Amino acid sequence: MLQVQFIREEKERIIKGLAKRGWEASKMNILDEIISLDDKRKSLQTQNDQFLSQINAKSKEIGELFKSGNAEKANEFKGEVSALKIKTGDLEAEMKKVQEMLNESLYQVPNVPNELVPNGQTDEDNEVFKALEGALPDLGTDAIPHWELAQKYSLIDFALGVKITGAGFPVYMGKGAKLQRALVQFFLNEASDAGYLELNPPFVVNEASARGTGNLPDKEGQMYHCTTDNFYLIPTAEVPVTNMHRAEIIAQADLPKKYTAFSPCFRREAGSYGADVKGLNRLHQFEKVEIVQMVHPDKSYEVLDQMLAHVEGLLKKLELPYRILRLCGGDLSFASALTYDFEVYSAAQKRWLEVSSVSNFETFQSNRMKMRFKDTEGKKSLVHTLNGSALALPRIMASLIENNQTSDGIVIPEVIRKYTGFDIIN
RNA sequence: GGAAGAGUGGCAGAGCUGGUUGAAUGCACCGGUCUUGAAAACCGGCGUGCGUUAACGCGUACCGGGGGUUCGAAUCCCUCCUCUUCCGCCA
Numbered sequence: 001m002l003q004v005q006f007i008r009e010e011k012e013r014i015i016k017g018l019a020k021r022g023w024e025a026s027k028m029n030i031l032d033e034i035i036s037l038d039d040k041r042k043s044l045q046t047q048n049d050q051f052l053s054q055i056n057a058k059s060k061e062i063g064e065l066f067k068s069g070n071a072e073k074a075n076e077f078k079g080e081v082s083a084l085k086i087k088t089g090d091l092e093a094e095m096k097k098v099q100e101m102l103n104e105s106l107y108q109v110p111n112v113p114n115e116l117v118p119n120g121q122t123d124e125d126n127e128v129f130k131a132l133e134g135a136l137p138d139l140g141t142d143a144i145p146h147w148e149l150a151q152k153y154s155l156i157d158f159a160l161g162v163k164i165t166g167a168g169f170p171v172y173m174g175k176g177a178k179l180q181r182a183l184v185q186f187f188l189n190e191a192s193d194a195g196y197l198e199l200n201p202p203f204v205v206n207e208a209s210a211r212g213t214g215n216l217p218d219k220e221g222q223m224y225h226c227t228t229d230n231f232y233l234i235p236t237a238e239v240p241v242t243n244m245h246r247a248e249i250i251a252q253a254d255l256p257k258k259y260t261a262f263s264p265c266f267r268r269e270a271g272s273y274g275a276d277v278k279g280l281n282r283l284h285q286f287e288k289v290e291i292v293q294m295v296h297p298d299k300s301y302e303v304l305d306q307m308l309a310h311v312e313g314l315l316k317k318l319e320l321p322y323r324i325l326r327l328c329g330g331d332l333s334f335a336s337a338l339t340y341d342f343e344v345y346s347a348a349q350k351r352w353l354e355v356s357s358v359s360n361f362e363t364f365q366s367n368r369m370k371m372r373f374k375d376t377e378g379k380k381s382l383v384h385t386l387n388g389s390a391l392a393l394p395r396i397m398a399s400l401i402e403n404n405q406t407s408d409g410i411v412i413p414e415v416i417r418k419y420t421g422f423d424i425i426n
Numbered sequence: 427g428g429a430a431g432a433g434u435g436g437c438a439g440a441g442c443u444g445g446u447u448g449a450a451u452g453c454a455c456c457g458g459u460c461u462u463g464a465a466a467a468c469c470g471g472c473g474u475g476c477g478u479u480a481a482c483g484c485g486u487a488c489c490g491g492g493g494g495u496u497c498g499a500a501u502c503c504c505u506c507c508u509c510u511u512c513c514g515c516c517a
Contacts, residue, residue, distance in 0.1 A: 045477050049486045056486090059498040063445035066497095078497040085497085249474085370475090378456095380474090 001106045001368045004038045017112035020329035037102040048091040111364040114338040120328030130324040143348040146398040147279035168284035175425045182419030187289035191260035199261040201240035204231045209243040212369035233266035237290040238387045246369040256295040280394035287393040293386045300384035304360045307388045317415045321345040337362045348402040353395040358388030
């Protein structure tokens with residue numbers, strides 16, 4: 001959520017940014033509404049504080065009057081205070097209402113895209129930031145897609161998952177399960193080596209955490225909700241990990257905070273259909289290793305580059321054909337200022353699959369969850385938050401087994417053989 | 427799940443027979459004096475949000491969360507959450 005102060009000072013810049021996201025001119029007046037609601041809020045508080053001040057002074061006097069035995073005078077004052085209390089009661093109710101309206105409006109405004117974000121409405125307008133090095137892999141006509149490979153080598157049973165739960169909940173088995181576990185190990189170790197503190201967070205969060213990262217109210221229908229306890233299954237480890245420092249003030253010396261966490265991710269994916277959901281392409285439950293950083297505002301874009309380099313390093317080591325996209329305004333997620341997507345080419349499906357999304361949220365998340373740092377002079381400011389997948393498992397699995405299929409079987413990439421314990425699936 | 431107790435500032439820990447208590451005291455931390463330097467000692471500072479102000483400052487709210495009683499609540503009442511101990515149950 002944007003800061004009202006920022007909206008006041010940079011309205012023109014925000015309007016330009018929102019236009020890049022495809023906002024129509026008619027929607028922009030929400031910014032003026034926010035400013036006017038905030039003005040209203042301030043003026044109400046000023047009035048209310050004055051009444052409260054009077055009440056406090058009078059109450060103190062009453063105490064002194066009782067002590068000195070002047071009960072008559074004290075009782076007279078009591079009536080005056082009661083009258084003031086009715087006024088403050090009304091003012092407070094109104095303030096609460098205004099504050100709620102203000103919050104509702106603020107929740108509707110997405111983050112302002114960075115200057116680097118290209119114009120465009122759909123994923124077709126995304127900019128190829130780094131193209132595939134070399135030619136697209138050609139596996140010939142015998143190549144089969146991963147869902148057939150999964151069946152051929154008994155790696156994943158989709159139908160069994162349907163029986164146990166439903167579509168989108170596959171059962172990994174044998175070398176399929178081991179390969180996935182090996183990849184997780186590899187990703188976590190790489191992240192640790194890069195200085196990220198490994199966490200094993202809760203996979204279920206409370207409402208406050210879901211709000212902190214903006215999953216509520218923005219994407220309410222996308223999460224599985226345990227209504228009995230009012231908990232949510234996490235759609236990504238970003239949620240529990242980013243909330244670690246919610247409503248905290250971090251010493252500047254303790255920045256940056258670098259965390260990595262493995263977690264299953266649960267997504268309802270309401271509205272998905274077609275080829276997108278075939279095989280491992282889109283699931284309701286999948287595994288992912290996430291990297292998250294909380295950093296000094298001056299450093300966040302430098303850090304974004306470092307995170308890109310980290311993810312790129314993983315794909316290189318796995319020897320997968322990849323490219324990097326810079327998301328256009330229309331495709332940028334609500335909270336992000338700048339996002340890079342990594343796509344891996346899945347050679348049998350002959351399509352690009354998104355395996356990672358690395359974003360800088362600047363202060364959008366930290367403002368909502370009041371995550372600040374104190375600099376050496378004692379001044380408090382919001383931190384910048386960033387996160388990225390490093391990496392999401394299913395599509396890595398899909399492209400890996402597709403690209404590495406040979407007439408002898410599926411060849412395991414060199415770097416993960418020490419984790420799998422085998423070098424071929426046949 | 428049942429019973430009892432407890433949740434106060436970075437930490438420890440008073441206050442809890444309602445009335446200058448945003449909150450004693452100690453530790454930690456920051457600045458200063460002293461010292462060749464360090465330590466010790468001494469002096470001073472040391473929470474957060476909001477409002478207001480050019481600024482110093484002033485006002486207001488916050489003692490787990492929410493609500494209530496009262497002229498006035500950290501202090502009384504209700505409720506929820508969390509922790510500790512005991513019992514029960516169980517990976």
